[in-house]
Amino acid sequence: MQITVCIKQVPGTSEVDIDEKTGVLKREGIDSKMNPYDLYAIETALRLKAEQGAKVNVLTMGPPQAEAVIREAYMMGADKGFLMTDKKFAGADVLATAYALSQGIRTLGDSDLLICGKMTTDGDTAQVGPEIAEYLQIPHVANVRRIHEINEKAIVVEMNMAESVEIQEVQLPCLITVEKDIYPPRLPSFKLKLKTAGRPVKNVTFKDLKDRNEMHYGLNGSPTQVLRIFPPEPNKTNEHWEGSGEALSKRLAEKLHELKFI
Amino acid sequence: MAKIIIHQDAVKDPQKAVSVCPFNAIESTEEGLSINAACKMCKICVKRYPEIFEYVKDEAPSVDKDLWRGIAVYIDHIEENIHPVSFELIGKAKKMAAKIGHPVYCLLMGDNVGNMAEELLHYGADEVFVYDKPQLHHFRIEPYAAVFEDFIRKVQPSIVLVGGTTVGRSLAPRVAARFRTGLTADCTVLDVQENTDLDQIRPAYGGNIMAHIHTPRHRPQFATVRYKIFDAPERSNTKSGTLTPCKIGDDKLHSKIRVLEIRKKEKVKSIEDADIIVVAGRAFKKEEDLSMAYELADLLGGMVATTRPLIEAGWSDPRMQIGLSGRTVKPKLIITCGVSGAIQFVAGMNNTENIISINRDPKAQIFDIAHYAVIGDIYEILPDLIARIKAGSTQQGTS
Incomplete structure (x- = not known):
């Protein structure tokens, strides 16, 4: 069984600034880290590896320094890492990202199961997983919070819905996106760090893909365009109250009365 | 070029x-x-x-935008109940459609959905397209996506709005990718230009920046919107618009997914439905102290919600968390108690009508968005406030 996990390097903090003049994100000097939701995806794959003897691939797209998240996945126990890096992939929106990843996944041979984290902390869209599944023409289940069983043909998962939990049996190959807390992710191991220090990370570039039409990738392949980015507007009405606890609570009670809440 | x-x-x-x-x-x-x-x-x-x-x-040619007409709303439902986000989207669709002279469509799919289809006619959509098939009883991705595809091919809407629910967030990307078109998630502002281009504004980077996005060369234009971002229109007593039953071949509804079981989650009233919310933040020193928040919420007829640190401490159920990694709420009143106001929290509640924030730190971020910034200690203010409200209600009770 082959499992492929899609991971992403994201800014280490969400405190990003915008250059007021150019409207461009200031990204220099910001630490990077693995998207926290991807840790759950890797953990899920590693549990299945231990149970089923599966091979676990990790795949990411990004600049050369995104290799760091592959290294981290190696330290957790992933077997092979693939880094999709090419100028032609730059500027991709959700659709172009999902398309490039689906092309990258195809170069790894047949994966029985694809696992993505629920969402990333920089884009917050939770859309890339389902779009990859569409491009690969396989079923997907989002918001998986538990795996009941897996065999060569199918996986039984629990999908978290607003008011219910749906238990679905899905034929393989398929893609799942997992919720946090499906399993607590293990910490990177120092032993594995030493053991995998020399393990290569395979670069996957535009040339390696089956579809080499540039118009399908990066900025060219992105139907959505960002017109402008700007900081959120702070609220206009803003009264500041100071005083003793008693004075403040009196004023609060009066305000709640005035607003007809009491 | x-x-x-x-x-x-x-x-x-x-x-x-x-x-x-x-x-x-x-x-x-x-x-x-x-x-x-x-x-x-x-x-x-x-x-x-x-x-x-x-x-x-260099630039792919644009589609002929005149061939794509109408603003379609995907009607999300849980069993027999239409999810309220669907009404909110109909309201938004009507406002935008009036600007460009387009019709508003609803797409309803499921098993035995006749009653819901009739109900939709009270909300002012021009046409409700109904796919009623037993294979659509449970949400399974392939048949639902196939129906969505069938609808788009037949109707060719310019804009498709989908609620940011569990189903919507799984279905919308699948269908958008099928049409190789753009999808913007969790829009907080939507508007339409004369040439039918959709202006979409959404928070990114945990709400630290807002991005204005458009889809200039592709149709349809997909957007998802979370619950409680827009206002639902009033339900009209009279019906308007037409119901259009749609056929789709059984061969298109195959699925590799089998639903084995559906378990109801224990019924917890959702904080998204509460009109009044008291939010407990990190200033609560002990789990027992949360009783102050619960007592205040009870007196106001509201619910208690929390921030992420309290969930991580195990003091509260994750369903009670407000923020980007939790729920988005839009109640009439929020009282935040000792909440610092991290941007990821604020993004989940800043559409609230009245925000009262109590925090000891005059520089707390929460005060940037609070209507009433109360600079003080919750341990001094809350017990006194509770006592005052109790005294007040006793007076009213006896008068």
């Missing part, structure tokens, strides 16, 4: 490739082949050596 790109790695015999051009526009240098200004874009090289020369257009 179109151009010809060269796949250098496919070049085996450079001189042969150079000689193919009648205009001598191909040059062979140490760095490989290149095309000079003599090129007339005749594309003979592309025809002769397609593995080396590729013709690309």
Whole structure:
């Protein structure tokens, strides 16, 4: 069984600034880290590896320094890492990202199961997983919070819905996106760090893909365009109250009365 | 502008490739082949050596926008109940449709959905398209996506709005990718231009920045919107619009997914439905102290919600968390108690009508969005406030 996990390097903090003049994100000097939701995806794959003897691939797209998240996945126990890096992939929106990843996944041979984290902390869209599944023409289940069983043909998962939990049996190959807390992710191991220090990370570039039409990738392949980015507007009405606890609570009670809440 | 790109790695015999051009526009240098200004874009090289020369257009041509008409709303439902976000989207769709003179459509799919279809006619949509099939009883991705695809091919809407629910967030990307078109998630502002381009504004980077996004060359334009971002229209007593039953072949509704069981989650009233919310933040020193928040919420007829640190401490159920990684709420009143106001929290509640924030730190971020910034200690204010409200209600009770 082959499992492929899609991971992403994201800014280490969400405190990003915008250059007021150019409207461009200031990204220099910001630490990077693995998207926290991807840790759950890797953990899920590693549990299945231990149970089923599966091979676990990790795949990411990004600049050369995104290799760091592959290294981290190696330290957790992933077997092979693939880094999709090419100028032609730059500027991709959700659709172009999902398309490039689906092309990258195809170069790894047949994966029985694809696992993505629920969402990333920089884009917050939770859309890339389902779009990859569409491009690969396989079923997907989002918001998986538990795996009941897996065999060569199918996986039984629990999908978290607003008011219910749906238990679905899905034929393989398929893609799942997992919720946090499906399993607590293990910490990177120092032993594995030493053991995998020399393990290569395979670069996957535009040339390696089956579809080499540039118009399908990066900025060219992105139907959505960002017109402008700007900081959120702070609220206009803003009264500041100071005083003793008693004075403040009196004023609060009066305000709640005035607003007809009491 | 179109151009010809060269796949250098496919070049085996450079001189042969150079000689193919009648205009001598191909040059062979140490760095490989290149095309000079003599090129007339005749594309003979592309025809002769397609593995080396590729013709690309820099900008894909736009679709004919006039062929795509109408604003469609996907009607999300849980069993027999229409999810309220669907009404909110109908309201938004009506406002935008009025601007460009387009109709508003609803897409309803499921098993035995006749009652819901009738109910939709009270909200002012022009046409409700109904796919009623037993295979659509449970949400399974392939049949639902197939129905959505069928609808888009038949109706060709310009804009498709989908609620940011569990189903919507799984279904919308699947269908958008099928049409190779754009999808913008969790929009907080939507507007439409005269040429039917959809202006979409959404928070990114945990709400630290807002991005204005559009989809200038593709149709339909997909957007998802979370619950409680827009206002639902009033339900009208009279019905308007038409119901259009739609057929789809059983062969399109195959699925590799089998639903084995559906378990109801224990009924916890959701904080998204509460009109009044008291939020407990990190200033609570002990789990027992949360009783102050619960007592205040009870007195106001509201619910208690929390921030992420309290969930991580195990003091509260994750369903009670407000924020980007939790729920988005839009109640009439929020009282935050000792909440610092991290942007990821604020993004989940800043549409609240009245925000009262209590925090000891005058520089707390929460005060940027609070209507009433109460600078003080919750341990001094809350017990006194609770006592005052109790005293007040006793007075009212006896008078």
